[in-house]
Amino acid sequence: MAQVMSPAPRFVSWSVALASAAVIAFQLVVMQLLAVSQWHHFAYMVISTALLGFGAAGTTLVLLREPLKRHYATALPLLYVATAVTMAATVWLSGVFGDFDTFLLFFEPGQVGLLVFLYLVYALPFFFAGLAITLVFYREVERIGWLYFANMAGSGAGAVLVLGLLWALPPERLSAVLALAPLLAAWITRPRSVPKAAAVAVASAALLVPLIGLVNPAGPQPSEYKPIHAALLLPGAEVIHSASSPYGLLQVVRADAQRFAPSLSLQYRDEPPVRDVMFNNGEYYGTLLGRAGTGGVYLLDHTTRGLSYAVRDPESVLVLEAGAGEDVAHALGHGAATITAVEPHRQANRLLRDRYPEWIDSIYRDPAVTLQGTTVRSYLARRVAQDYDLIVLPTLGAFGGTSGVYALREQYGLTLEAFLAMWDALGERGMIAVTVWQDEPPRKPLRLLATWRTLLEREGIGHAPAHVAAVRSWGTTTYLLSRTAFSATERGHIREFAQNLAFDLLLLEDVQSGERDRFNRLPDRSFLEHVDILLHGDPAALFDNYLFDIGPATDDRPFFGQFIRLSGILELQAIYGTRELPYMELGLVLAAVTLLQIVLAAVILIVLPLFRVGWQGTRRRWTLLYFSATGIGFMFFEIVLIQKLVLYLGQPVYATAAVLGTLLVCSGVGSLLSSRIAATRRNLVVTGVAIAGLILVYAHGLMPVLELSMSAPMTARAVVVFLLLAPPAVLMGMMFPFGLRRLAGSDETHIPWACGIDSCLSVSATALATLIALGTGLAFVMQGAAVAYLVVALASLRLGRAL
Template sequence: MPLKSRAIALSVGITSLAVISFQLVIMQLLSISQWHHFAYMVISMAMLGFGAAGTFLALFREWLKRNFDRAMPLLYLLCSLSMALSGRLVGIFGEFDTFLLFFDRSQIGLMSFTYLVYALPFFFAGLAITLVFYHHVAHIGTLYFFNLAGSAAGALVIIGLFWTVPLPLIPSLLALLPMLAAWMVRIRSRRFAALMVLFLLGPLSGILAPVTPGISEFKPMYGSLQLPDAEVIYEESGPYGLLQVVRAPAQRFAPALSLQYRGEPPVRDVLFNNGEYLGTLLGRLEVQGNDREEGHLDPGRQSVSTRHLLDYATRGLPFALRQPESVLVLKSATGTDVSHALAHSPSRVTAVEPNRQANRLLTDRRPEWIDSLYLHPKVSLYGSSVRTWLARNTDIRKDLIILPVIGAFGGTSGVHALQEEYHFTLEALLEMYDRLTAKGMIAVTVWAEYPPRNSLKLLATWRVLLEELGVDAADSHIMAVRNWGTITWILSRSAFTDEEVRAARAFSRNRSFDPLILPDVTDEERDYFNMAEDRMFFDQVDTLLYGNYEAFFRDYIFEIRPATDNRPFFSHFMTLGSVPGLLRQYDVRELPYMELGFILAAVTLVQIVLASVILIILPLFRVGWQGTRRRYTFLYFSGIGIGFMFFEIVLIQKLVLYLGQPVYATAAVLAALLLSSGAGSYASSRFRADHRTLLRTGGVIVVLILLYALLLMPLLDVSMSWPIPARVANVVVLLAPPAFFMGMMFPFGLRRLSGSNETQIPWACGVDSCLSVSATALATMIALETGFVVVMGVAAAAYALTTLASLRLGDAIQQNP
């Protein structure tokens, strides 16, 4: 390859590194400003930009080809400028807020504008890269390799930047890379040098005056900041998100306390992650109380004792039943439940918190904020995901396992429906059950909500779990107590004794709580102190506990079947089939706020499809679609677009379980797929693009996808306990075979078209991009409805379609090995 061509190839790699890193930056920015990282939507932004660039090239290819030397550096400069200024541009007409989307119609426009602004850098980068492909089609394999290899490197480089550079600075730093690419292919003239200096002002302004992302006014942190004299006393960004500590004189900790509590709720600082409540900096808070209030103690005793504030919440139930010696707190956050456990004098408390930034803050930098709780000699803190810790500690048994609180005061409006919650799947709870001692318990507290969903889904999961284990009399192993705000659920490995049932009743009576599930609970007991909003809830609980739960699953208006590793969306309750029934019971304006995440996924799917059709497909009609066998061109490249994206989206969602964090999962999948696809693209130039080669390659892809749908997670389970670097390397190795062959199909298709139907190449790229853009949201919707295995099956079917269409696709430019 000539020296100039090498510079062009290297500029493609550098720009690809920048734009793939920018994708992960957008994920972090959306996690802060909105309610979710929206990985599928961010990927679609990138694909839309690249697809629109392909269409633009089709419309103006002759002019761009004639002015290639001037267009290339200018496009790189525009990519740099739009990347650096994206944070300022998205807010010029007002801030987009997911929560207001169905309340304020202007938010639809703001959502579309935000989407397009973030797509701009990908458009300019895509146009530059596609122009290189078109201008140097003879070297397509090598250039495609630099494109994908640079992208793979970007997915790994950005993780290092997240750990070392404040998030607001990263977009401007990344913008310097396309500028470097522009310098590598520059025109040697004073005018262009002056233009570069002018464009350099964009990244420099972002470095000197970075834009801090705002948070939704409906996020918990925003409410805390509205308190008198509230201030942010600490802030730190990293791959796990933006940590902020808010201090306010009126910020008190009172988590659904008993109305019998006579003390004053304490003032405490609160730690937020991306604006969401992570935990109160409580420390070892203890209060004074009477021993006679505890159900398991002698009612005749009158002495005053020291106990924890949470003993006055329903969360005190497990400690009222038994005295656990060994406690495991999962997703321990700021250690509130660890503090509660320590107040009951166990021999050992194990805390597992995946957010390593928060762990570092509370153990190394500011341990005094929680009274050095995580440095207590009885406490062991592990910075890993729940499932990773369980995989590493198969021989450990615990007397009590405490899971994180589900929901929030007043409900959550279903904003977390898209989140993978692998710690609440049936498989996860089975693993936890296996880690219990003979008298061990699992405790979960759920915030009350109407209509009931979280509590019913948790109960349904436990009922199915006990049935799978062959345990009869579920009411002898499940106990629940409720008050005005929360329900605490207990799952016991052994049947509750009569003494423990009496202790639960005494605990409830002394705290003005109501027993919800006890072996002989009465209707009067259930609704004595805290009147239920709808007494039908009690009938629903009884049906799940004693009756035909499968029939209840079919008839209940919400989806409350247990979450599984195949469908790990515990907070997802609304399906397409349930919408008509919900509309009959509730106003259409209420529907989005019962499960905002699901509705938003549907809305963004419509937006993405419209944007891709308008910006990619419709402009191509201006140049027309000429040549023969056009339907086969459409089928071939649409299959590639759908198949690759479905495979990618599923892997990202599945690997959240394996790697424990969405950013790591996205980076690992992008790096593995793009690097191996790039290698496959490079290798494709050594093979003939004939029917036999395409049939064999497509057949291998279909078989591998089907095998991975069934065997990938069992293979990953074997290495779940490995360190993160080793697991990332394992992902790269395991994903290399399918990605390698997938990388061959696109250049094979272009080479066949270049033989006799060269005018169809822009359409081929446009169709591939359009279907890739749409497939990101569609894959998420299908995963919500049916699970990951079905999405993988659709990916295999898409590549099967591509393989069959290859039989009638163009003629090939033959290249011998």
């Protein structure tokens, strides 16, 4: 039988780069797909899925290394083909047994199985790619430096490339497009001794799957509990526009029965207008309301949102996260001279300002309006040229509540630091207005008031009730925070506004008991007591005793929608029951479930199989410590950076791409450099301590440095991110190969276990880091990463040494 020749080295290097670029890009595409079908919190599950696939691949190589090495020339291209096929078929495969829905997880037992199946399906492309790449490393170990660099460089290129592709194609088609890269890798590494006809036949069969995905993609189905699902159930509902970008899937739904009635006053006598509605990733983005009104009165004047204009006549208005421009048109209707609309969704901005301005009566083209396509914090970080009379924030919550699906979402526009920046942007008589949908039990309004009380204390204002007013309807409450105390005349205007529209006064310096619960009865008047404590009493006592965590969100804990506290779980369970409790904060519960699932899957797929090869030798506890700590430290650092850079770059996809791209490329450089440095105990200890020191510096100094360039263009910010993250990433890239080289010199049997331990802990650390950050803050997780690398340095003293 003819000998099968190995592919040329340069082709192997290119194949590794192609496969690496494809799987990292695919990772970001999966995040987009799950954001459409489910919610934001699945981003961290996707990272762990990728790591699980690669970890399981490493374990498989340990078990099958001899047959795979023997058939290397044919196994490598076939593994690339398997990567391409599973990548292109992922969206279709994920729905074979039905669609998973987060909201049904605790009501339908079958959903648990669907979640596990979904997790494993998305892990398949990473498994096959990981097996191919680790096989190359094992088979061509003499070229490991360049091959590892090709792996990391390709990964970084994929993270950047996918951002451009997301502008061009929807994510369900991108899976098929990305599959072409590993197919190309398979073609260039095919054995030359295999007949060309056979190679073409295999390639054609494999190419069929991506082509089907391109021609007839299986789009992600949004959860039936997402707002767009209900909108599409209306008679005659149709999607009149759909476009995808890194910001998400933007859709406009039209239906004759789709009316806009945002907690309208019961005194409103006209028919609510029929309007198109815009959704982003299936979630409500805004109603295309335009200049809607009756008799010269803007529609929102019949809601609590009209309070701002009943008190004063603002000349300059800042609308944050302006969306489809409802509050912009409201300001125009009241004759504001200058209106600045800040909306980071640039795709939506172009759609409403340039392509279809008539959808919103051309309000974004009005001479009085300036549209800024940037994030709230980026805009506020600029030196504001004017002092605003009114700053309007987007409405918080939704009618009927949100079930805590946003518990894991970083909301940097609602932190204490954000409100302090807004306060600085106000004029002498300026106000901040926030409208909140009522939730039960109350959480969001209490956290908002707690934040404002803290803000006023920091500004040296002792009498908070004079600066805060609030009016409540049957569905929403609008809160005002004023730089100057409301005058007696202004308090009279507030009373008149509430009386005319049958609203209740919730907060006012001289509010009377009978004014607070007159038109819209509260189910529980203890809410009034809590509100009074926050403004008049000792908030710290309420923070300690309330069932929920209602303290101010900060940039270190930017999870405005996270309220569950461990000390209150048993009491909440007694009140609401075991099955209902998860829906108080579904995102947090799902993160905990994901962590449990990740740990079990990692142990089963990565660690347990290694018992077949055994674990001989000495100093096993030091191997365990060293590689556990490298896995935990690296992933803690990575996850915190992603969460912090959401503030700096504005979008989770951008933040993830920037962090993955930088860390992977620079870690590859570090690995390449490590091959030229002796793996002595001294070098390992010094490197581990240096990494820990850098992480501690970053834990407290990264954000102040980034704030200096917060308002810079996106390209400049990306360069800043790369320059800041490169030093620790290069050093981190040295630690893993250093450790393997130490083991190779004394205990080779530890090497497969070292890889398995590192993979298992890396997988588990993704969800663990998020859960820790919810309770203690991002800085604490970063400090945990520093401690992990100090453990690495300590374990280095005994790693690979014989008794």
